[in-house]
Amino acid sequence: MFVYKNPAFWGPLLLGGIIYAIYNIYRRSEKRGIEEKLPYKKKKSSTTYTKDSEMAVVAPAIIIILIIIGWAILGPFQAMYSQCYLARHLDTEEITELPDMDPSVVRIMPQFVAERYARDALQYPRFKLGTADIAFVAEKPCWVFPLIPDGSINFFVLKDKGAAYVDMNTSRKSTHIVEKDMEIGPGMGIRDWYKWKLYKEKYWVDYEDPYFVPVDEELYIAVPIVSYEYHWRFPTLYTIPKWSGTALINSEGEIEFLTPEAVLEHSVLKEQKLYPERLTRYYVNSFRYVHGIVNKLLYHREQLEIAEVPGQQNEQPFFGGYKRSQWCCGDEMVHCL
Template sequence: MAEIDISGDDDDPDVNVSASGSRLPSFLGTRLVILAIVVGVLYLVRPLIHGIVYATLYTPSGLVLFGGTAVTALVLWFLPPWRLERDEKRRSMVSVLFEDDESPAGDVLASSGSAMRKLRIFGGIVTVLFVLSVLVGIPAGALEQRTLAQQTMADATELDEFPQANANNPRVVPREVSDVTTRGSVSYRTHRLGASDIARQEDGSLAWSYPIEPDGARNKLLENQRGVLVANMTSMDEQQITVYEADFTHGEGMWLHRSARWNVKLGGYLSKYNDEAVEFSHDGQPYLYYPKTGHEWHLLPLPHTTPKWNGGALVHPDGTIEHLTPEQAQENEILDGQRLYPMTLTRSEMGSLGYREGIINQLPVVGAHEGQIEVAALPEGANNEQPFVIDLEGERMSYVTAMEPYGEDTRGLDEVWLADAETGEYTFFGTDEETLTGPERAMGIARNEDSQTGWGDNFVVTEPVPVTVDGDLWWHIKVAPTDYTDVTRNVFVNADANNAIELSDDTAIREFIRGDIDEDELTAGENGTDVQPAPDGEDVLYYVLITNDNGEVVDRIPVKAGQDTQIVAPGDERATDNETAN
C-alpha cells in the first residue's frame, strides 16, 4: 500500500492519501467498457445528437461549452473515487483510495461521497465553461457576420436594371389559398399533406408541393410517405393538382430511422440540414432534395466560422440517397431547374450585410451606421418571408431580398438582392439616391385602390412578392377572402411611381408582366385614369376609369381582349401608341 502524507497547520489540515493499486486496473477497465457501450449507443442514434456534435465542431462557443464539458466528464469519469476521513487528534484529512482492508459497505460510502463531490466539481466547471462560451461567442459572432458580409459583397455583381420576370410563371396563388384549397380537394385516412414548398413542375411551371406523409403516431412509426402532390401556383382561374404516388423507404413524416432526414444525416454528418425538403417529380417519379449547409473555420483575427453551401442530398423513393457536391447537384439531370441553394444560407448572407461597413459602424450608440442596410420588414398579414422565390426569364428561379436603410422609421427600399437558386450567385440593384417603395407601403396602396372592400372583415391583401417588368420593380400582391378559399384578384404596385393596377384574369397578368400592357398610360397620376378589374365581364379584362381633379369617377370604359386602347391626355393633341389588350 502506498501512502502520501502532507502536513500543514490548522487552516491547511494534514492530508493522508492511502491508495492501493490492486483494484485500479479493474476500476479503469470497468469504466472503459461502460464508456464504450455509451459511445456505441450514441453512434447508433447519432442523428439525435447531430446538432450538438456539429456545434462543437463548427462554432467557437460550442467548442468551448460542449467540448469542454465532454473533456471534463471524461476526466472525472476515469478519476478513481476517494473516501474522506478526519483524524481529530492529528487534525488531518485522510483520503483513502481502494483500501483492501475496508468493508464493502465502506467502499459504497466512499463511492457515494466521491460521486457527489465529482458532481459538484462538474457543475462548477460547466458553469465556468458556459460563461466562457458567451464571452467567446460574442466577438466570434460579430466576426462571422463581418467575414460573411465581405464574402457576399466580393462575389456579387451590381446590375444596371432589374432582370425580367418570367411572365409564364407568376406567383398568382398564395400559400394560404393553396393550402386551404388543396387540402380540401384530397382525402386520406392514414396520411396527410405536409408543409408546402415551391418546386418546378415537369412542364416548367412553378407549383406548391406537398409530401403525402403518414398521419398519427402509429402511422408515423409503421407507414411510409406515399409520394408528392403539386398544386400549380401560376393560375387563379383553375387549380391544377397532380399526385405522384410512390412509397418512400425513407420519407417525410416518418419517425426515427425510417425518416429521410435521419438517413441523410447518416451519410452527410458534417453538414447541416436547415432547409425543408424540396418535393418534386422527374419523369413521373417523386423525389426529395435536402440542401446542405457547411461551415469553414477562420483563425484570424480571432477563431470564427462562416457558413457555406455543401451541396445537397437527393432521396429516391427506393431509399437510395445521393450526396452531391454543388457542382454535381447542378449537373444532375433529375434536379434540373429545381431550387438547389439553401434558402436559409441566403437568409444568413443577407442578414450579414449590415456588417459590410465594419463591426463598429453598426453598433448602437457608437456606430455611425453609414451605408448600413437591413432586410426589409414585412407587415403583419404579409404571410410570407424573405427571401422571396420568383422565376426570371429563361426559367431561372431566384431568391429575392429587399433591403431597406438602417433605421426604425425607414421603410423604403435601398437595394434589391437576387440569388440564383441553382448556383447561389448574387446580383444586386442599388437605388442610389432614389428610394423605392417597400412591401408595407405597397400593401397599403393596394388597399387604398379599393375603398369599397371590407378589408380585414371580408378580404385581405397578402403575400407581397417582388416582380420585375421592363426594368422596373413591382410588388405583386394578392387579394383573398379571410378564409383563403380563393384569389379574387392580383394587384401590382410600382415600387418607384407608386402606381397600382388590379387584374383578375390570368391572361392579363401574364400580359402585364410581359410588358404588353403599358400601365403608365392607365394611371391617375399620368392621364387622369385608373384601372379597375372586371371579374363579372365575360370578355372584359379591366375598366379604364376616367377621374376629375377631385378623384371622382366621371367615366368607366371597358377594355376587352384584343381591343386597341388609346389614351390622350387633356390638352394634348398627340396620341399615345396603340395598346392591345390580350
C-alpha cells in the first residue's frame, strides 16, 4: 500500500528499470553487430572481459544512485502537492460562530482516565485493552477499548473477547463490558487479524483504526476506508486521499464493504462517527499550503497550524458534541515576516 499511494517511490524505480533494460538491449545489439562484422569468431581477450565486467557493475550502481536522487527530489514534491491541491479544492464553509452544542453528548471524561477505569473493570487475565476509540451506545458517546489477547502465545490462539465501554459524558466511573467472541479483529494473529482479511478482499486502500459497535446481542467492528486518486503536476504524480466508505465486520467474521452513501443509511452505523480521524487531521493540515509552497516554507503569512494540546494522549481533531456529529480541530494563525 505504501508503494501504491507514493508515486514518488515507485516512479524512480520504474524509470530506473526502463533505463537499465534499454541499456542492456543496446549493449547486446552493439555486441551482436560487432560479432557479425568479424570474418571469424575471435576469442574474447582479457581486456574485453574486464571492460564488460566493469560495466556490469558500474551501470547498475549509476542507476541506483539516480533512483536515490529521484526519491530525494520527488518525495517532498509529492507530499506538498497533495496538500496544496486539498487547500485549493476542499469544499469548505466559512462560519462566524460555533454550532450549537448538544449537552447530551459533551465529552467530559479524558481518555487516560477512561483507560484506567476500563482496566479496573477488566476481569480477564488473558486479555488486555486495545487502542481506544469512540463509539455511541444508546446515543451516548463512549470511549471503547477492544479486549485483545495478551501475550505472544495468546496472540495466536485466542480470539478477541469483546469490548469495554466507558461513558465519556460524565466524570463518574461508568463502565460496562460487552462480551462477544470475535472471529477476526485487532490484536489477533496472523490470519485472524482483521487487516489480513480486509486486504485480501480490497487491497488498494488504507484502513483507519477500528471501533466496536454493540447492537442488541451482536458486536460489530467498523473500519473506515481511505482510497487514493492520482494527479499529475510537474515533475511527479501524487495522490489525494479521500474517504470511500466503511468495512463492517460482524462477530462471525463476515465483512460488508459499504460506500459513503450506504454508510449513512446503515442501521448499525447511522448514529456513529463515520469520517476517518487521521484523514480529518490531514485535511486540516493542508490549509498550511493555502497560500502556496513558498509561503509555507519561507514566509508563513496567514498560515494555519493545529493548536496541539500538551500532555494529552489523544491529539486533535476532537469529536465535537454538536447537533450533528463533527470532528473539531482548533487552529492558530501563524504570522511571520
